[in-house]
Amino acid sequence: MSDRTERLIQIFIDSFLPLLKAGVAFTIPLTLISFAIGFALAFLTALARLSNWKVLNGIARFYVWVIRGTPLLLQLFIIFFGLPSIGIVIDAFPSAVIGFSISVGAYGSEIIRAAILSIGKGQWEAAYSVGMTRSQALRRVILPQAARVSVPPLGNSLISLLKDTSLAAVITMPEMLQKAQQITAVYYEPLLLYSEAGLIYLLFSTVLSNLQRRLEKRFERFSAR
Amino acid sequence: MIKIANLKISFGDHEVLRGIDLTIEKGQVMVIIGPSGSGKTTLLRSINLLEYPTEGILSIGNSRLDFTPQTKPNATDILAFRRQTGMVFQSYNLFPHRTALQNVMEGQVIVQKKSKAEARIKSMELLRKVGLEDKADSYPHQLSGGQQQRVGIARAMGIDPALLLFDEPTSALDPELVGDVLKVIKELAGEGMTMVIVTHEMKFARDVADQVVFMDNGVIIEQGSPGQVIDRPTHERTRLFLSRLNDSVVQNQKI
Numbered sequence: 001m002s003d004r005t006e007r008l009i010q011i012f013i014d015s016f017l018p019l020l021k022a023g024v025a026f027t028i029p030l031t032l033i034s035f036a037i038g039f040a041l042a043f044l045t046a047l048a049r050l051s052n053w054k055v056l057n058g059i060a061r062f063y064v065w066v067i068r069g070t071p072l073l074l075q076l077f078i079i080f081f082g083l084p085s086i087g088i089v090i091d092a093f094p095s096a097v098i099g100f101s102i103s104v105g106a107y108g109s110e111i112i113r114a115a116i117l118s119i120g121k122g123q124w125e126a127a128y129s130v131g132m133t134r135s136q137a138l139r140r141v142i143l144p145q146a147a148r149v150s151v152p153p154l155g156n157s158l159i160s161l162l163k164d165t166s167l168a169a170v171i172t173m174p175e176m177l178q179k180a181q182q183i184t185a186v187y188y189e190p191l192l193l194y195s196e197a198g199l200i201y202l203l204f205s206t207v208l209s210n211l212q213r214r215l216e217k218r219f220e221r222f223s224a225r
Numbered sequence: 226m227i228k229i230a231n232l233k234i235s236f237g238d239h240e241v242l243r244g245i246d247l248t249i250e251k252g253q254v255m256v257i258i259g260p261s262g263s264g265k266t267t268l269l270r271s272i273n274l275l276e277y278p279t280e281g282i283l284s285i286g287n288s289r290l291d292f293t294p295q296t297k298p299n300a301t302d303i304l305a306f307r308r309q310t311g312m313v314f315q316s317y318n319l320f321p322h323r324t325a326l327q328n329v330m331e332g333q334v335i336v337q338k339k340s341k342a343e344a345r346i347k348s349m350e351l352l353r354k355v356g357l358e359d360k361a362d363s364y365p366h367q368l369s370g371g372q373q374q375r376v377g378i379a380r381a382m383g384i385d386p387a388l389l390l391f392d393e394p395t396s397a398l399d400p401e402l403v404g405d406v407l408k409v410i411k412e413l414a415g416e417g418m419t420m421v422i423v424t425h426e427m428k429f430a431r432d433v434a435d436q437v438v439f440m441d442n443g444v445i446i447e448q449g450s451p452g453q454v455i456d457r458p459t460h461e462r463t464r465l466f467l468s469r470l471n472d473s474v475v476q477n478q479k480i
Binding site: 122123125126127128129130131132133136140141144145148221 | 273274275304307308310311312314316318319320321322331332335336337364380381383384
């Protein structure tokens with residue numbers, strides 16, 4: 001084996017644990033926390049969009065319009081580099097959580113709204129006909145069915161988010177991509193190290209994909225397919 | 226007793242019901258017939274408040290709802306009224322994520338706040354009544370149309386309605402499955418259940434109805450016993466409708 005190959009293998013092995021650590025310490029928590037908050041935000045926004053209350057509806061529309069219409073990276077810049085100039089200083093991790101949650105909230109709200117709308121009028125009517133109120137109908141009849149419809153697109157969002165957390169590197173977060181950059185600065189092996197980081201992303205996203213598949217399976221029991 | 230007075234419904238500029246007056250006595254079975262677009266389904270749906278009348282009065286037992294073009298009753302009164310009526314839909318509309326048993330239990334547990342154990346006993350009894358005791362744990366997609374519709378009837382019965390409404394309950398069914406559903410409805414009629422049924426099954430209407438109402442163009446054209454309305458209609462429009470219906474039945478049989 002040549003010296004070069006040996007060196008590369010050594011760098012790969014030495015870097016694996018630090019990269020994985022950065023992933024487990026930052027990428028994963030950032031993804032899960034942001035998704036949880038973002039999902040709650042998405043749900044509330046979807047309900048606001050579906051409500052008859054014009055003001056609420058307007059606020060929800062405006063929110064989705066602004067967030068979908070501007071780059072995520074720019075939103076992170078505004079939160080982390082912009083807000084301090086009006087006296088609001090937020091650390092990198094909470095900044096990233098805020099940025100990602102807001103983003104998931106906007107995109108996710110459209111997924112949830114579409115899923116709710118995909119459940120036919122007949123289901124609402126059946127729920128009303130047994131005497132349910134609107135909120136009972138939503139909770140007991142519509143949402144359980146909408147949940148099934150929204151699992152694949154929400155799974156998409158979660159995996160997108162996992163990869164988007166790499167953007168937090170530019171607001172000083174020592175997450176996986178930044179870690180790879182740091183190690184690269186030492187060894188000058190960008191191809192190897194970025195590929196290695198990519199491999200770990202792939203590992204994480206595969207786990208999430210499996211989770212999605214399992215969730216879909218659970219819902220299968222009451223569907224004809 | 227259920228009373229409907231001067232009931233009108235408009236969808237935009239189109240007046241679908243143009244002043245309906247009806248009284249349904251306790252224990253009576255009323256069958257509504259008429260061409261499509263006559264407003265019969267809208268009338269039925271308005272009694273379950275799935276459509277809000279533009280104008281008119283609905284009363285059942287002690288509750289009464291007054292609709293005027295300017296005002297409608299508050300949500301609580303509407304809910305209280307609706308909870309006294311059960312609805313069986315043309316396309317069944319069972320909850321696909323719940324088993325047959327859970328479908329029947331749902332309203333009892335969530336709306337009537339019964340304990341699960343209590344609701345289960347009553348629901349099993351109702352499933353037995355519609356002949357589907359052995360399908361209690363099946364999901365709707367595992368059942369035939371006729372079976373789903375019978376679960377739909379059990380579900381509507383579960384909330385102890387004072388009035389049971391049927392919106393063309395056999396129209397979506399394969400011909401060989403119609404009989405089972407009609408049999409269940411007939412049994413309910415025999416037990417003194419008050420019902421309003423929209424249907425195209427004339428033979429069934431003749432068998433089960435105390436009153437037959439013929440509607441066309443948003444008004445009641447004539448009303449009376451099956452013998453009067455179906456066999457000896459006095460209005461030209463009723464005669465025309467029934468003869469067309471007969472023609473299509475005969476044609477279907479030829480094919």
